[in-house]
Amino acid sequence: MRREILITLPRHDDVTEYLSQFSQQIEDSANEKGIKIKKLKDKEANQKEFEKVIKKLDCRMIVFNGHGSAEEIRGQKEIIVKLGVNDNLLKERIVYARSCHVASKLGKECTKNTKEGCFIGYDRPFQFYVDMQWLGNPLKDNIARLFLQSSNLIPISIIKGDSTSDANENSKRQILKNINKVLRDLNAESFKIAEALWNNYEGQVLHGNPDVKL
Amino acid sequence: MTEENKEINEELKEVVIMRIEAIPSNLRLSIGSEESLNKEQMIEHVRKGDETGKQIINSHLSFMKAIARGELTKALASV
Numbered sequence: 054m055r056r057e058i059l060i061t062l063p064r065h066d067d068v069t070e071y072l073s074q075f076s077q078q079i080e081d082s083a084n085e086k087g088i089k090i091k092k093l094k095d096k097e098a099n100q101k102e103f104e105k106v107i108k109k110l111d112c113r114m115i116v117f118n119g120h121g122s123a124e125e126i127r128g129q130k131e132i133i134v135k136l137g138v139n140d141n142l143l144k145e146r147i148v149y150a151r152s153c154h155v156a157s158k159l160g161k162e163c164t165k166n167t168k169e170g171c172f173i174g175y176d177r178p179f180q181f182y183v184d185m186q187w188l189g190n191p192l193k194d195n196i197a198r199l200f201l202q203s204s205n206l207i208p209i210s211i212i213k214g215d216s217t218s219d220a221n222e223n224s225k226r227q228i229l230k231n232i233n234k235v236l237r238d239l240n241a242e243s244f245k246i247a248e249a250l251w252n253n254y255e256g257q258v259l260h261g262n263p264d265v266k267l
Numbered sequence: 268m269t270e271e272n273k274e275i276n277e278e279l280k281e282v283v284i285m286r287i288e289a290i291p292s293n294l295r296l297s298i299g300s301e302e303s304l305n306k307e308q309m310i311e312h313v314r315k316g317d318e319t320g321k322q323i324i325n326s327h328l329s330f331m332k333a334i335a336r337g338e339l340t341k342a343l344a345s346v
Binding site: 068120122127179185231232236244245247251252 | 286288289290291293294295296297298299300301302303305322325326327329330334339342343345346
């Protein structure tokens with residue numbers, strides 16, 4: 054297996070546009086560390102392309118952005134990984150899925166009896182708020198940043214050499230710091246933003262080996 | 268479902284809707300497998316009690332429980 058990263062970057066609605074644009078930080082971090090990162094952008098984020106690339110490059114780490122459910126991860130609208138169909142491609146790898154519910158079943162199943170595999174994701178919907186005035190320029194959206202920068206810390210910490218367990222904890226600590234910040238600057242939206250951050254804090258889980266590194 | 272439970276659920280919905288109404292109109296929520304929702308759409312889902320509405324209510328309940336049990340305070344004090 055190669056010490057490389059595969060990342061999916063679908064952009065078919067405002068949610069995936071935000072996820073993909075904020076993923077630039079992950080790419081920058083990999084570049085800084087000299088770790089190759091293969092991007093499956095837009096229409097390339099499909100099952101056929103994913104299977105072809107992961108078999109060819111055999112990347113140690115995969116980052117998924119996109120919608121999901123307990124048994125599947127989506128790319129550009131279509132399913133990219135499905136439990137019982139091609140989830141075996143995730144086995145023994147380090148996987149982070151920024152998708153709703155995926156850790157509750159698929160993430161758990163693909164790390165059963167694993168030695169070197171680890172899956173970090175969410176066992177409930179991954180939530181984030183966006184400020185509509187920045188829909189055309191997501192990286193300037195400081196509300197979305199509270200959610201997406203803290204989740205970026207999972208792959209970024211792993212890229213920097215942390216274990217998967219430390220990466221998970223770093224991200225969770227940042228979520229709590231962001232809740233503190235939001236509740237300190239108390240305004241009309243503070244309660245709902247803190248609630249959504251707490252949802253991600255509670256729902257972010259790790260399956261498999263917590264001690265593996267990239 | 269008993270009449271009492273039904274009433275509690277309706278009361279809960281109203282509490283969640285009041286919270287949503289308090290947020291500014293420029294905010295949208297990403298939850299589930301669809302595009303982000305404005306506050307009118309969030310309220311509609313809660314009123315309908317569909318899957319997205321249930322997720323919004325569950326999120327509210329989890330947060331309230333964390334506050335009531337002191338879990339949130341404890342977690343926030345750790346950072």
